[in-house]
Amino acid sequence: MVVRLKLNIAASVAPLEVCVYLMSQQAVRLQADDGAELTATQLQQCVMEEEDLGLPPLAAQVFGIWMTSSHLEIQLKPHHKPFHIRREWRTLLSKYSSADEEQVLKDEPIVSFQRNVFFSKKDEMKIRDPRVLELLYEEAKFNILEGRYPCEASDYDMLAGLQARLELGAFDAEIHTPDFFRSHISEYLPDHVISHSWSLISKIGGKASAEARIIEQFRSIPSGATRRKLVRKYLEFCWSLPYYGSAFFHSQVEQPTRSVLSVFYRPDVPVLVSINGHGVYVMDKVARTVLLGLSYDELAWDFARPCQENIRDCMPCIFLQFQAVEYGMRVSKVLQVFSKQSALMDALISSCVEEIKRRTLRYGDEMDAPLFDASDVDDALVPLTTVTRREMPDSCLSNKLHRLTLATFNEDGECIKKMGSWSFSK
Structure with a gap:
């Protein structure tokens, strides 16, 4: 669900019209009499009270108010005032994004009603309200199609088949032809999957083509499968991804170099850092694959300010x-992630760790309960497989340390291997 605020920044007293857009493109118009002083909590309540949406009180815990653009995404705290955040947006972009001056001037953020990053996956899996699950499905689908939830090619096909059934109804061979899906392919698969599929020119139109794979998945879904089960099946798969429900931060990391001189000629790799209540994940922004994924019990972290804060590129x-075993010896590896959003990442990681401590005290051993309730799994649908692939070297869920510039320390804290800019440190 997306909320667009058409704000007249010069007018701080006049009523504000708020247009609420669901990710399904459904729109709701709200009128805020004192919009400039409206808090995130009050705006959230206005959305929830809209009769056409029919959201239950539980939705106040599941969702939160965000302000986002292609350069910066922030979940607002309950007391934050969206109007004030919008008025200061250019300042925030200058501080927390790498947008240039022209991009800052043109940027138009949206206020979004989306999943609360602090809402636990364990609690989400207990939800039965179809209206809440539909919103979660729409958001999960958005993240899948944007490539923010990396998964295997066969998983994308399976999800596309589920999406087709949900949006198109039962499979009809006369309507749902390869030509139909070829002309709508971007609605069912992420760009990086489409570009890879179309690079295999000899396979276009054949059994291995993207549209043929979607059709195969689509037609395999039992005719008696209900919408509720299909939505839940889609979400169950997404819940199996460790980075589900994350906040995302634009960052960059150094490419590995073979010599000290080559560090000057290799641009940094753009990455998305995905942070949720489970851990931290560094994803290649182009290839849409996980380079490094660490749960909070596997990592230590630190935030560092630039040595020359007045220099834009610093x-x-x-x-x-994190710990690793190398040549039979236990060592520590350190990855340096550069980002103007580092302070935001540091704050979110700290909050997530504190939340884990609180939940551990509250739930105790229940924190180790199985991820899925077997009674919710419909054997007639495609089985969940991604979780079992995490140890496969070529899996998108496996760490790819060879593609990262890392420093290595022994158990005494001595740096025994330096790469990239680490090579210049004493």
Whole structure:
């Protein structure tokens, strides 16, 4: 669900019209008499009270108010005032994004009603309200199609088949032809999957083509499958992804180099850092694959400000440290992630760790309960397989340390291997 605020920044007293857009493109218009002073909590309540949506009180815990653009995404705290955040948006972009001056001037953020990053997946899996599940499905589908939830090619096909059934109804061979899906392919698969599929020119139109794979999945869904089960099946798959329900941060990491001189000629790799209540994940922004994924019990982190803050290209960073075994010796690896959003990442990681501590005290051993309730799994539908692939070297869920510039420390804290800019440190 997306909320667009058409704000007249010069008018701080006049009523504001708020247009609420669901990710399904459904729109709701709201009128806020004192819109400039409306808090995120009050705006959320206005959305929830809209009769056509029919959301239950539980939705106040599941969803939150965000302000986002292609450069910056922020979940607002309950007391934040969206009008004030919008008025200061250019300042926030200058501080927390790498947008240039022209991009800052043209940027138009949206206020979004989307999943609360602090809402636990364990609690989400207990939800039965179809209206809440539909909103979660729409958001999960958006993240899948944007490539923010990397998964295997066969998984994308399976999800596309579920989506087709949900949106098109039962399979009809006369309507749902390869030509039909070829002309709508971007609605069912992420761009990086489409570009890879179309690069295999010899396979276009054959059994291995993207449209043929979607049709195969689509037609395999039992005719008696209900919408509720299909929505839940889609979400169950997404719940199996460790980075489900994350906040995303635009960042960059150094490419590995073979010599000290080559560090000057290799641009940094753009990455998305995905942070949720389970851990931190560094994803290649182009290839849409996980380079490094660490749960909170596997990592230590630190935030560092740039040594020359007045220089635009000198960015703050987050250090991610984790244990590894190398040549039979236990060592520590450290990845340096550069981002103007490092302070935001540091704050979110700290909040997630504190939340884990609170939940551990509250639930105790229940924190280790199985991810899925077997009674919810419909054996007639496609089985969940992604979780079992995490140890496969070529899996999108496997760490790819060879593609990262890492420093290595022994158990005494001595740096025994340096790469990239680490090579210049003492």
